[in-house]
Structures are given as structure tokens and as C-alpha cells.
Amino acid sequence: MGTITTNNIAQYIRNSQRKQIIYPICLLLLTIIITVQQPIFEYMHLQTAASSEPLYASVSHDHPYVQTSHVNLHYTGYDYWLNGELTGHYYYQLEDAYCRFYILPAVSGLPAEAQLNDLTVTGRAVLFTETTDEILSVMAEQLHWNKDGLLEITDPYIINTLVYLPFIERILFAALIICFFISIFSIVRMLLYIINPLESPACRHLKKYGKLSKIIKEVEQELTDSCIIHTNNMALTPNYLIEFSEDVSAIVPLSSVLWTYKHSQLHRTWKFKKKMRYSLHVVTNKGDNYTFKNKKISDVEQILTELTNRYPKFFYGYSEEHQELVDHIIKEIKAEQKELRKKNRKKAS
Numbered sequence: 001m002g003t004i005t006t007n008n009i010a011q012y013i014r015n016s017q018r019k020q021i022i023y024p025i026c027l028l029l030l031t032i033i034i035t036v037q038q039p040i041f042e043y044m045h046l047q048t049a050a051s052s053e054p055l056y057a058s059v060s061h062d063h064p065y066v067q068t069s070h071v072n073l074h075y076t077g078y079d080y081w082l083n084g085e086l087t088g089h090y091y092y093q094l095e096d097a098y099c100r101f102y103i104l105p106a107v108s109g110l111p112a113e114a115q116l117n118d119l120t121v122t123g124r125a126v127l128f129t130e131t132t133d134e135i136l137s138v139m140a141e142q143l144h145w146n147k148d149g150l151l152e153i154t155d156p157y158i159i160n161t162l163v164y165l166p167f168i169e170r171i172l173f174a175a176l177i178i179c180f181f182i183s184i185f186s187i188v189r190m191l192l193y194i195i196n197p198l199e200s201p202a203c204r205h206l207k208k209y210g211k212l213s214k215i216i217k218e219v220e221q222e223l224t225d226s227c228i229i230h231t232n233n234m235a236l237t238p239n240y241l242i243e244f245s246e247d248v249s250a251i252v253p254l255s256s257v258l259w260t261y262k263h264s265q266l267h268r269t270w271k272f273k274k275k276m277r278y279s280l281h282v283v284t285n286k287g288d289n290y291t292f293k294n295k296k297i298s299d300v301e302q303i304l305t306e307l308t309n310r311y312p313k314f315f316y317g318y319s320e321e322h323q324e325l326v327d328h329i330i331k332e333i334k335a336e337q338k339e340l341r342k343k344n345r346k347k348a349s
Contacts (some may be wrong), residue, residue, distance in 0.1 A: 028180065067121070076092050219242065234303065
């Protein structure tokens with residue numbers, strides 16, 4: 001919560017936004033740092049490899065991800081297990097005295113499909129060393145070939161599709177994108193409020209109650225000369241109720257108020273202790289419902305007592321009867337305004 005250090009509304013908003021803008025800037029920097037440490041740029045720089053071209057001609061240490069199209073693959077009979085769980089199958093491509101191996105996800109479990117035709121495969125080219133002997137032995141037996149002869153025509157790289165955009169990284173990238181746009185939006189919004197404080201939500205909301213510049217001038221004058229109650233984050237003047245928090249959260253013209261009441265809610269803190277939280281609710285004849293959250297009960301009761309003395313015609317305290325009466329009054333006011341607009345249009349025409 002902010003502390004009222006100035007009666008200049010525009011200056012208060014500027015100061016508040018300057019203090020808060022550091023948070024989205026930090027979020028943006030953290031997002032960028034995490035992003036550059038991920039292989040996202042490697043994923044974006046796919047190397048194209050012909051189906052019959054050795055992979056060493058296409059891949060490099062900086063760009064290990066490749067894509068190859070129109071390949072016809074055969075199941076080796078060998079599967080890829082990770083921590084005791086079936087995650088993939090080994091397939092091979094054999095044409096023009098050239099053999100290349102692939103690891104594809106185990107989508108359908110066992111048994112794997114014997115043949116896959118006309119595929120486009122995207123994955124990381126990694127050195128084929130750990131299981132070369134075992135796979136070539138199985139495959140040579142299937143082809144009635146000898147292992148050494150098969151090894152001579154086998155590409156030393158294997159295309160592993162399991163490490164291209166795995167599920168966890170997709171979630172991470174989605175979260176990074178969301179954080180990036182949230183931080184950019186927040187920074188732009190706060191810069192806008194620093195440049196032009198009267199574009200903040202509380203000030204824009206006032207336009208329906210009269211000329212904005214005139215209202216702001218009156219509020220500042222009353223805060224300086226005739227403030228009735230001045231708490232840590234609220235102020236009551238003869239004609240306005242103001243809440244100061246991250247920015248000026250609300251400026252309520254008291255002449256428009258219909259109903260006000262306090263609300264209490266039992267809340268558990270992170271230490272699992274019970275704590276009562278209080279809020280002040282204000283409903284205006286324009287249908288606006290202002291909620292001043294997390295206030296001290298002494299501040300809320302002090303303001304309600306003063307309002308009761310000065311504005312005895314307000315509805316005070318929550319009840320279903322008050323809710324129905326206020327809803328009815330607002331509905332009638334809106335109907336009258338609609339009828340008045342119709343008459344004005346007829347006169348203009």
C-alpha cells in the first residue's frame with residue numbers, strides 16, 4: 001500500500017508507477033535470461049538434410065537440429081527405454097547404399113508399426129555410439145547381412161525426435177511467452193501513466209461524473225485545505241472519498257454515492273494464522289461498485305461514522321433489502337437517462 005505524501009494526484013501516480021515499474025522490468029530481464037539459456041533459437045534454425053545425404057554435411061555444433069522429408073522408415077525391432085519406460089522406437093532408412101537411424105516416439109506402444117512411409121522428421125542429430133553394436137546386430141540379422149558391412153554404410157549420426165521440443169520445454173516456452181507479454185504490457189502501461197497520469201483507471205473513471213480536470217483540481221484543493229480524515233491509504237474530504245494504493249485506486253464523488261458498507265473476511269496467512277481482513281464498499285448512482293480492500297477496521301469505521309453524520313441519506317450496512325433498493329434506483333436512473341437521450345436525439349433531428 002502507498003502512503004499519502006503529496007496532495008498532487010498526478011504526482012502521486014507518477015511516483016507510485018516509478019516505484020512499481022521495477023517489477024515488470026525485473027520479470028522481463030529474468031524471462032530473457034532464461035530464454036537465451038534454452039535451445040529455442042536452435043529449434044528455430046533447423047538444417048534441412050536430404051534423405052540420402054550424410055548428416056555431417058548438414059549439422060554443426062551450433063545447429064544440431066535437422067529436418068528431413070519424404071523418408072520411408074522400417075522398424076529395427078529395437079526400442080528406446082528411459083528409466084524403465086518405453087519412450088521410443090528405433091527405425092532405419094536404407095537406400096542407395098546409405099543407412100540412417102531414427103528414434104521416433106512410442107505413440108502406439110508395442111508392437112511398433114513395421115513401416116512408415118513418406119514422413120517428415122524433425123529432431124536432433126546426435127552421435128550414434130551407445131547402442132550401435134546392439135542395434136546393428138539385430139538389424140543385420142533381420143536383413144541377413146553381416147554387422148561390419150552394415151556399419152560401413154551407416155551414418156554416424158542418428159536423428160532423435162524425442163529431444164526436439166519435449167513436453168516440459170513446450171510448457172516452459174509457453175510460460176516464458178506469457179511472462180514476456182505480461183511484462184511488456186505492464187511496462188508500457190506504467191510508462192503511459194507516468195507520462196500522462198490522468199489516463200490511469202481511477203482518473204478515467206471520473207469522466208462519467210463530470211469534467212476530469214475540474215474534479216482533479218477540486219480533489220487536490222480539498223486535500224490541501226479541508227481534508228476531514230487522512231489515514232495511511234485513504235482520505236475523506238467534504239466532497240470526495242479517495243483511496244491511495246499502488247496508484248490512486250479510486251476517487252469517489254460523494255454526491256453520487258447511494259450505498260456504503262463494510263465487509264469482513266477471515267483469512268489464513270502463510271503461517272496458517274487466522275487474520276480478519278476488512279474492506280469498504282461504495283456503490284454510486286452510476287452503477288459503479290468500489291471496493292477498498294485490506295483496510296484497518298478503525299479507519300473504515302472512522303470514515304463510515306463521518307459519512308453517516310454528513311450524508312444521512314446514504315444506505316448504510318449490507319442487507320438484501322438495501323441491495324434490492326439500490327439495484328432498483330440504478331435501474332430507474334439508467335432508464336431516465338436513456339429516455340432523455342432519445343428526446344435529445346429527436347430535438348437534434
